[in-house]
Amino acid sequence: MSTSGPLADELAGIVGRGHVVTDPEVAASFGRDLTGHFAGRPLLVVSPADTAEVSAVLGACARARAPVVPQGGHSGMVGGGTPRDGEVVLSLRRLDGIEELDRAAGQVTAGAGVTLERLQRHVRRSGLDVAVDHGARSAATIGGMAATNAGGALAARHGTMRAQVAGLEAVLADGRVVTRLGGLLKDNAGYDLPGLLVGSEGTLGVITRVRVRLVPLLPKRVTALAAVESLERAVALLDLLRRTVPSLQAVDFFERAGLRRVCEHLRVPPPFARDAEAYVILECAGTADPAGELEAVVEAVDDAVAAADGEGRRRLWLYREGHNETIAALGVPHKLDVAVPVGSLPRFAEEVRAAVRELDPDAETILFGHLGDGNVHVNVVGPPPEDTRVDRAVYELVARLGGSIGAEHGVGRLKPQWLALTRSPAELEAMRAIKDALDPLGILNPGRVLPPAAAPG
Numbered sequence: 162m163s164t165s166g167p168l169a170d171e172l173a174g175i176v177g178r179g180h181v182v183t184d185p186e187v188a189a190s191f192g193r194d195l196t197g198h199f200a201g202r203p204l205l206v207v208s209p210a211d212t213a214e215v216s217a218v219l220g221a222c223a224r225a226r227a228p229v230v231p232q233g234g235h236s237g238m239v240g241g242g243t244p245r246d247g248e249v250v251l252s253l254r255r256l257d258g259i260e261e262l263d264r265a266a267g268q269v270t271a272g273a274g275v276t277l278e279r280l281q282r283h284v285r286r287s288g289l290d291v292a293v294d295h296g297a298r299s300a301a302t303i304g305g306m307a308a309t310n311a312g313g314a315l316a317a318r319h320g321t322m323r324a325q326v327a328g329l330e331a332v333l334a335d336g337r338v339v340t341r342l343g344g345l346l347k348d349n350a351g352y353d354l355p356g357l358l359v360g361s362e363g364t365l366g367v368i369t370r371v372r373v374r375l376v377p378l379l380p381k382r383v384t385a386l387a388a389v390e391s392l393e394r395a396v397a398l399l400d401l402l403r404r405t406v407p408s409l410q411a412v413d414f415f416e417r418a419g420l421r422r423v424c425e426h427l428r429v430p431p432p433f434a435r436d437a438e439a440y441v442i443l444e445c446a447g448t449a450d451p452a453g454e455l456e457a458v459v460e461a462v463d464d465a466v467a468a469a470d471g472e473g474r475r476r477l478w479l480y481r482e483g484h485n486e487t488i489a490a491l492g493v494p495h496k497l498d499v500a501v502p503v504g505s506l507p508r509f510a511e512e513v514r515a516a517v518r519e520l521d522p523d524a525e526t527i528l529f530g531h532l533g534d535g536n537v538h539v540n541v542v543g544p545p546p547e548d549t550r551v552d553r554a555v556y557e558l559v560a561r562l563g564g565s566i567g568a569e570h571g572v573g574r575l576k577p578q579w580l581a582l583t584r585s586p587a588e589l590e591a592m593r594a595i596k597d598a599l600d601p602l603g604i605l606n607p608g609r610v611l612p613p614a615a616a617p618g
Contacts, residue, residue, distance in 0.1 A: 191250045203248060256370070268372055333600075387442075406454045412533040499564055577611060580612055
């Protein structure tokens with residue numbers, strides 16, 4: 162049964178009746194996230210086709226005081242794009258145009274709804290590539306990646322999405338449009354508004370177009386999987402790789418417990434005859450075959466296997482990229498995406514397991530992530546999702562080690578209450594001032610990122 166009302170009718174006049182979903186059953190698919198942790202019943206779902214329609218939609222929602230949740234590929238892990246009951250979902254999937262490639266600048270402008278995978282395919286035909294990659298490439302959209310400052314396996318070499326954004330266009334809460342798409346590398350005229358909007362998770366404005374900085378496509382690739390006796394050895398291997406392998410593109414890690422679960426769930430054989438405590442998967446890329454650079458690496462580990470063909474590389478990455486699907490099959494996990502100093506990773510892994518065991522001896526803790534930048538995906542299966550004791554213990558440990566409670570998935574709805582662990586009162590006050598200035602009605606992604614302000618007095 163569909164519902165309608167003045168706002169739905171006004172939005173239908175902007176985007177067309179067929180692009181406003183008011184039927185609760187149809188809208189329900191926009192209200193559930195991948196983790197199973199968050200769900201909500203949207204008031205409605207509206208899908209504009211371009212920036213002008215986004216502007217008109219936000220103007221109408223502002224007049225109606227209707228809270229708006231921008232949503233791209235809905236592949237996030239912290240509920241940032243998942244509506245609460247009664248919120249308007251602003252789906253950006255129809256903003257899927259890719260503009261002409263600027264070869265001189267090595268840049269291209271893409272609509273917010275373009276998936277990473279589609280943009281990769283598009284630019285690779287011209288000998289260029291996107292400098293961000295991750296397992297959700299088929300769903301994650303360029304606008305969402307900019308809004309969350311997405312990372313991924315290549316961040317150690319190229320940085321996060323922030324480093325790839327040469328400009329953007331966005332719509333503010335009241336419908337005003339901010340455009341900075343010139344792609345200038347040197348532009349110090351005033352505040353960097355694109356830089357402010359990147360990573361703001363849709364709380365300051367809705368990104369509609371992104372000017373993406375590209376890198377040369379490196380056609381010769383080798384993926385290697387190495388078994389090591391401990392995370393300490395994995396960190397030592399990272400140091401060796403950085404010193405001796407100039408073509409190093411990505412360095413990730415996972416552990417024995419996670420590998421065992423992946424092999425069981427995906428029904429694939431283990432990579433080696435003998436188990437190891439930790440595994441490092443790395444990728445090298447260049448214009449010439451980088452395989453020769455890995456000889457010292459092979460000598461430094463217990464076991465290693467490498468592949469240069471596409472299918473062989475895919476099979477090796479499956480041991481790492483299969484973790485999310487595998488863990489989801491075990492139940493609704495506590496997914497805690499954090500960052501710690503790389504040298505502190507072994508200590509963090511040991512102490513986080515001890516902390517979880519103390520709270521729930523039957524819980525299963527699976528760690529994996531990006532070794533090159535200290536990004537750890539902590540997954541705890543067993544405690545119910547509403548039990549926040551595990552979350553607190555992990556985030557407090559991260560804070561003690563000088564890390565961040567949000568690495569590449571942001572804060573969303575999952576972490577606002579923990580933000581003060583790694584951000585000072587002065588920082589939080591400045592963030593709230595920016596939010597109030599750009600969204601005085603508080604309609605853009607309310608309840609995300611910032612914790613509720615303390616009551617006066």
